[in-house]
Amino acid sequence: xxIDRPRRKFKTIDLLPLINVVFLLILFVxxxxxxxxxxxxxxxxxxxxxxxxxxxxPFSVRLGADDKFYLAGNAPKSLSEIAxxxxxxxxxxxxxxxxxxxxxxxxxxxxxxxxQAMAKAGVGEIRIKTEFAPEQGHGN
Numbered sequence: 001x002x003i004d005r006p007r008r009k010f011k012t013i014d015l016l017p018l019i020n021v022v023f024l025l026i027l028f029v030x031x032x033x034x035x036x037x038x039x040x041x042x043x044x045x046x047x048x049x050x051x052x053x054x055x056x057x058p059f060s061v062r063l064g065a066d067d068k069f070y071l072a073g074n075a076p077k078s079l080s081e082i083a084x085x086x087x088x089x090x091x092x093x094x095x096x097x098x099x100x101x102x103x104x105x106x107x108x109x110x111x112x113x114x115x116q117a118m119a120k121a122g123v124g125e126i127r128i129k130t131e132f133a134p135e136q137g138h139g140n
Contacts, residue, residue, distance in 0.1 A: 057097040057098055058089075058091065058096050058097075059089065059096070060099040061082055061099070061100050061101070062102075063103060063106045063111070064103050065106055067106055067107055067109075069110075071085070083117045083118070083121040086098065087121050091123060092121050092122025095124060096123075097123070097124075098118055098126050098127070099128075099129055100126055100127065101129045102129075114126070
């Protein structure tokens with residue numbers, strides 16, 4: 001006597017909808033997940049590694065890609081105005097540092113002019129704020 005066993009039906013998994021969903025998620029992350037900085041005027045700071053703990057400076061100056069200097073607000077300031085404010089606040093006399101947030105597209109001549117103006121104002125230390133970049137692996 002022959003027993004009829006039901007034949008197994010092989011079910012297949014359709015991967016096309018899964019691939020479509022993954023592709024859409026990748027597109028969403030690429031478009032919506034753009035990294036931005038918290039610096040005004042769309043300043044793109046340089047990358048660096050950190051050797052010591054970060055300590056904020058009491059006075060901060062921004063250098064834009066247009067080689068103009070900014071304090072608080074969007075109006076550019078001249079180096080003489082910035083030096084006068086540094087002298088007024090007594091930062092140089094107290095031996096405190098001045099923080100410079102420089103756009104990576106700014107020219108070195110503007111940095112050198114800033115350094116000279118701060119030296120004349122009595123500032124001994126200028127800290128250039130950069131974006132932290134963790135060290136890359138060395139082929140390990």
